[in-house]
Amino acid sequence: MPTVHPQVQKARDLMPLIAAASDENDETRELAKPVVEALIEGGFFTMLKTKSLGGMELKPSIFARVTEALAHADGSTGWVVCQSNGCSTTSAYLRPNIAQEIFGRPDGIVAWGPPGSPYEATPVEGGYRISGKWRFMSGSQNATWLGAHLRVAGTKETKTFLYPKSSAAFHDIWHTLGLRGTASNEYSVDNLFIPHERAIYRDDPRDRRSDSPLYRFTSNQLYSIGFGGVALGIARGTMDAFLGLPREKTRRGAGKPMVENNVVQSHVAQSEARWRSARYFLHAAADEALATIEECGEMALDQRTRLRLASTWAIQSSREIVNTLFHDCGSMAVFEENPFERRLRDIDTVAQQGQGRILHYETVGQVMLGVSPENIF
Secondary structure (H helix, E strand, C coil): CCCCCHHHHHHHHHHHHHHHCHHHHHHHCCCCHHHHHHHHHCCCCCCCCCHHHCCCCCCHHHHHHHHHHHHHHCHHHHHHHHHHHHHHHHHHCCCHHHHHHHHCCCCCCEEECCCCCCCEEEEECCEEEEEEEEEEECCHHHCCEEEEEEEECCCCCEEEEEEEHHHCEEECCCCCCCCHHHCCEEEEEEEEEEEHHHEECCCCCCCCCCCCHHHHCCHHHHHHHHHHHHHHHHHHHHHHHHHCCCCCCCCCCCCCCHHHCHHHHHHHHHHHHHHHHHHHHHHHHHHHHHHHHHHHCCCCHHHHHHHHHHHHHHHHHHHHHHHHHHHHHHHHHHCCCCCCHHHHHHHHHHHHCHHHCCHHHHHHHHHHCCCCCCCCC
């Protein structure tokens, strides 16, 4: 048996606690306090943080295994941990004293929404003034600092601006199909001053202060690996629940138990093959990219392309697995008391997110065919 990484084992040990809180997470639309406390105590928000601040700088493929284990128990928990860790890579781009202020405590957690808003940051003496409103701030309830990505007025460059959570106004909009426990709400600031030292070029060598190979991955690439793990965890949870159904279970109108149904047998086998191959592809693509970075300083275009393909494939394959087995369960799957309907809602929500877009297949195909890609990855 291969050795299990200690952080992966920690995640597996927490699965009963996390699973028991999943109903509360959905109802309150945020993670239950005992879960957040256990995640902080276990260092789960420090996995991609710099070692100089007490972080782990975890290998990306191991990070994916951790988010997978957490999402096996509850998709929202895996999602929040992945999102928060992606934000924590900012610790490698800040001045040491600022990084310590934001990330130095065990509960030093940053949350933000994606870029793409029409707002701009206005340069002023000593820093910038920002105003705007953003959505999809996953993990907002347990964050201590927030961030926003804005173009600097008069330039084509985008910076990330960090500020205390108390500086923002929150808007309760997170009434969704799935991933309800992520508290991915809306937030806004109005004419907020951000000093220069808390405005950085994220994922840019100009502000990178760490030589760790981890930070040669962009935060978007680390998100894609981690969210691929989240999707695989939701799919694995569905498969395990399906395999745990009573052997005598018979769907209405069927003449024999499900385990004797040839279509079901085929679906189970194909789901297992699809899950294992997608998982292997994701981990192998991440490990290959890391090895090249360690040897050459950066990954090649074909490795960036494979990372994008592997993460999208993991998400879309997981979605197909969950949908297939959900429908094989018959009418019982629609009831909340069973372990299928939440996972269906969660995986469909994961697949709607940016990392799971079908459009990525076009981008990868364009690179493979020697055509300039239309989208950045």
